[in-house]
Amino acid sequence: MISTSLLPLETPTPAHICPFDQACSYLEQAARELKLDQGILATLSNPRKVVTVSIPVKRDDGEVQVLAGHRVQHCDILGPYKGGIRYHQAVTLREVSALAMLMTWKCALLGIPYGGAKGGIAINPKSYSVGELERITRRYTSELIKDIGPAVDIPAPDMGTSAREMAWIMDTYSVNVGHAVPGVVTGKPLSIGGSRGREMATGRGVMITVREALADLGKSLAGVRVAIQGFGNVGGAAALLLHQAGAKVIAVSTGTGGVFAQDGLDIPALQAYAAHNRRSIVGFPQAESITNSELLTLPCDVLIPAALENQITEENVHQVQATIVAEAANGPVTLQANQALAARGVTVLPDILTNAGGVVVSYLEWVQGLSYVFWDEERVNREMEQLMVRAYHQVIEQSQLRQIPLRLAAYTLGVGRVAQALSDRGLYP
Ligand SMILES: NC(=O)C1=CN([C@@H]2O[C@H](COP(=O)(O)OP(=O)(O)OC[C@H]3O[C@@H](n4cnc5c(N)ncnc54)[C@H](OP(=O)(O)O)[C@@H]3O)[C@@H](O)[C@H]2O)C=CC1
Numbered sequence: 126m127i128s129t130s131l132l133p134l135e136t137p138t139p140a141h142i143c144p145f146d147q148a149c150s151y152l153e154q155a156a157r158e159l160k161l162d163q164g165i166l167a168t169l170s171n172p173r174k175v176v177t178v179s180i181p182v183k184r185d186d187g188e189v190q191v192l193a194g195h196r197v198q199h200c201d202i203l204g205p206y207k208g209g210i211r212y213h214q215a216v217t218l219r220e221v222s223a224l225a226m227l228m229t230w231k232c233a234l235l236g237i238p239y240g241g242a243k244g245g246i247a248i249n250p251k252s253y254s255v256g257e258l259e260r261i262t263r264r265y266t267s268e269l270i271k272d273i274g275p276a277v278d279i280p281a282p283d284m285g286t287s288a289r290e291m292a293w294i295m296d297t298y299s300v301n302v303g304h305a306v307p308g309v310v311t312g313k314p315l316s317i318g319g320s321r322g323r324e325m326a327t328g329r330g331v332m333i334t335v336r337e338a339l340a341d342l343g344k345s346l347a348g349v350r351v352a353i354q355g356f357g358n359v360g361g362a363a364a365l366l367l368h369q370a371g372a373k374v375i376a377v378s379t380g381t382g383g384v385f386a387q388d389g390l391d392i393p394a395l396q397a398y399a400a401h402n403r404r405s406i407v408g409f410p411q412a413e414s415i416t417n418s419e420l421l422t423l424p425c426d427v428l429i430p431a432a433l434e435n436q437i438t439e440e441n442v443h444q445v446q447a448t449i450v451a452e453a454a455n456g457p458v459t460l461q462a463n464q465a466l467a468a469r470g471v472t473v474l475p476d477i478l479t480n481a482g483g484v485v486v487s488y489l490e491w492v493q494g495l496s497y498v499f500w501d502e503e504r505v506n507r508e509m510e511q512l513m514v515r516a517y518h519q520v521i522e523q524s525q526l527r528q529i530p531l532r533l534a535a536y537t538l539g540v541g542r543v544a545q546a547l548s549d550r551g552l553y554p
């Protein structure tokens with residue numbers, strides 16, 4: 126664990142599952158591998174800017190609540206800060222800081238000209254009306270008005286947010302500065318300059334990464350048995366695309382439980398069912414009910430955690446039966462679990478590679494916006510696929526060259542590029 130961290134330990138989270146401490150540990154490993162200067166390591170171990178704002182919100186019943194909203198800007202050496210905004214009850218400053226750091230390495234790994242940031246508000250969005258969520262989002266944006274902008278920091282959706290929240294941010298920002306600024310966010314609706322393909326992009330990137338990893342093992346997606354934790358933007362899109370590519374998605378879960386079918390679930394039917402049941406999949410016909418923890422230990426070829434951090438831990442890692450774990454979520458496998466999987470020869474496709482399809486299409490949205498030329502979905506998907514496949518092969522090459530696991534390989538590429546830029550900009554010898 127890094128001793129130079131300036132972040133407060135706001136909650137008594139044990140170091141082995143604190144997302145920020147884990148992110149720092151991976152950074153340290155990469156720094157050792159790259160023989161990085163101690164000053165560069167200390168610089169990259171801390172976010173450049175941490176903003177916490179109070180968000181007073183009048184609820185529909187008249188009660189006033191004050192929420193804490195965070196935006197953590199980790200590094201802007203390669204370009205504007207970039208990263209999603211999360212609405213989830215478990216959000217903490219250290220979690221947001223970890224996610225911001227991951228964004229820096231992810232963008233560098235994918236070769237897109239961004240730094241890393243993340244935002245979050247600790248609310249369960251399901252407990253708030255649409256009107257309340259709009260008031261929260263607009264106030265959060267107003268409080269951050271000087272910290273965001275198309276050349277400064279560009280938010281996007283993450284857990285609990287979507288194109289709807291991005292439109293509210295874009296509108297609030299635009300009204301504050303006096304003219305329309307679509308480039309202040311990505312992942313926005315098509316009507317205000319969003320990109321085709323963004324909604325499915327993260328799930329598509331997951332499907333592409335899994336497909337490439339299987340190809341390296343001499344297999345294809347056809348008939349492969351997949352279990353997916355999380356059925357939201359990422360898990361839902363990955364499930365559909367894998368199903369369409371011929372994989373058998375045998376199990377899926379959400380926060381309220383999961384479903385399992387030995388011969389594979391009918392994913393379009395499951396999506397229609399969830400849409401009619403306030404996103405719950407429990408009770409889906411022709412499937413057995415399973416718990417979230419049962420899903421993680423099912424016999425399958427590919428396990429895709431696509432929800433929260435710290436889902437595969439020291440406690441359950443020995444029961445994981447998949448031969449590939451594809452991290453669609455950010456940080457779903459703890460440090461210790463990661464080591465245990467590696468020792469058993471399980472391929473872990475790291476988050477900063479596997480879920481990068483979202484930020485890649487965010488970048489393509491930004492490029493389209495800057496050039497005022499909008500592409501069809503086929504072109505967006507093609508350009509995204511090229512960047513994903515390139516990054517995948519760079520990670521494999523780096524892993525073989527240095528004889529290191531895929532996560533460390535991905536980190537050495539991402540961290541190494543940022544460190545090189547720091548040095549080229551004259552900050553370090
Ligand atoms: N959106 C994006 O473009 C990107 C997202 N990611 C990462 O992907 C992950 C998922 O994000 P996203 O799909 O956008 O989020 P969503 O809010 O769209 O969906 C989250 C899903 O996870 C489920 N879930 C929540 N808690 C649990 C739990 N304890 N066990 C099992 N399932 C649970 C939710 O179920 P319920 O509806 O019941 O709450 C829902 O199905 C996050 O780690 C995020 O950081 C990474 C890159 C880009």
Ligand SMILES: O=C(O)CCC(=O)C(=O)O
Nearest residue numbers: 208209281283483484487
């Ligand atoms: O699309 C983006 O800009 C960021 C997506 C994100 O938050 C992530 O990749 O974790």
